[in-house]
Amino acid sequence: MEESGLRTILFYKFVEIENPEKFVKKHLKLCQELLLLGRVLVSEEGINGSVSGTNAKIEKYKLNLKSDKRFSDIVFKEDRVIEIPFTKMKVKLRPEIVTFGKKVDLKNTGKYLPPEKLKKMYEGGEEFVILDARNDYEYKVGRFKNAIHLDIKNFRDFPEALRKIENLKDKKIVTYCTGGIRCEKATAYMKENGFKEVMQIKDGIINYGKTFPDTYWEGKCFVFDKRLISKLNSDDKPISNCEVCSKPSDLTRNCRNVNCDKLLVECLDCQKELNGCCSKECLIEFRVQSMEKALRKQGRRVPA
Ligand SMILES: [Zn+2]
Numbered sequence: 001m002e003e004s005g006l007r008t009i010l011f012y013k014f015v016e017i018e019n020p021e022k023f024v025k026k027h028l029k030l031c032q033e034l035l036l037l038g039r040v041l042v043s044e045e046g047i048n049g050s051v052s053g054t055n056a057k058i059e060k061y062k063l064n065l066k067s068d069k070r071f072s073d074i075v076f077k078e079d080r081v082i083e084i085p086f087t088k089m090k091v092k093l094r095p096e097i098v099t100f101g102k103k104v105d106l107k108n109t110g111k112y113l114p115p116e117k118l119k120k121m122y123e124g125g126e127e128f129v130i131l132d133a134r135n136d137y138e139y140k141v142g143r144f145k146n147a148i149h150l151d152i153k154n155f156r157d158f159p160e161a162l163r164k165i166e167n168l169k170d171k172k173i174v175t176y177c178t179g180g181i182r183c184e185k186a187t188a189y190m191k192e193n194g195f196k197e198v199m200q201i202k203d204g205i206i207n208y209g210k211t212f213p214d215t216y217w218e219g220k221c222f223v224f225d226k227r228l229i230s231k232l233n234s235d236d237k238p239i240s241n242c243e244v245c246s247k248p249s250d251l252t253r254n255c256r257n258v259n260c261d262k263l264l265v266e267c268l269d270c271q272k273e274l275n276g277c278c279s280k281e282c283l284i285e286f287r288v289q290s291m292e293k294a295l296r297k298q299g300r301r302v303p304a
């Protein structure tokens with residue numbers, strides 16, 4: 001990889017961090033010194049982040065993190081990018097590094113399933129349930145073949161929604177998410193709640209897609225930065241449809257009407273026509289909002 005190229009890395013590690021406040025300050029300084037952009041969440045339970053920068057700076061960042069004993073075995077999932085998909089560098093202190101809302105025993109998580117094993121299971125026609133642990137909008141633009149999902153808007157809703165598949169407690173279940181972090185908590189919770197045989201794909205979709213593109217992953221992978229989707233297969237065909245006109249599309253965006261803010265699949269034509277809103281109604285509301293903003297900028301009172 002050439003020095004000047006840009007890279008985005010994704011990583012997490014559940015490990016006890018004493019005095020996370022202090023860690024946050026020090027870590028932010030490190031990221032700023034390396035001119036990185038991105039988002040890192042820190043809590044007493046560990047670290048979870050995604051940062052972007054030049055190849056050289058990212059290498060330095062990785063070495064720095066790995067030199068800390070607590071993170072010596074951390075796995076970085078890497079992607080080359082043409083532009084930095086973040087606008088800020090944030091290091092934040094959180095109660096959890098991925099919000100689940102339920103205490104789980106992270107020493108009792110689902111067994112890791114390497115990509116090779118999953119591929120073999122598909123090829124051998126083995127009977128298993130593949131469960132998408134992500135949110136509904138992520139599932140929409142890409143998923144594993146035959147995957148089921150819980151139709152949740154937020155990972156926090158996973159425990160409650162798990163009731164929908166109580167009938168699968170005796171089945172062999174493989175869970176997956178983008179980089180693996182959500183599955184750590186999801187599988188631990190499932191085991192605690194009577195699911196007998198639970199496995200999680202090691203390092204998530206990204207790891208599988210890198211190892212075996214064009215096999216059992218269908219569509220693209222939603223990512224939580226400006227890119228919104230990351231391509232995993234050579235085939236570019238979307239598996240989802242524009243929610244406005246129903247044409248095939250995998251472009252996702254939030255409706256520009258701030259009162260709506262709905263995350264939807266919307267093709268470029270519709271995005272242009274509706275100015276980034278999800279419907280004509282929202283477009284009207286958005287225009288009013290823009291007008292009010294313009295008036296406020298000029299220091300004028302907005303008519304009630
Ligand atoms: Zn459309």
Ligand SMILES: [Zn+2]
Binds near residue numbers: 256260261277282
């Ligand atoms: Zn809307």
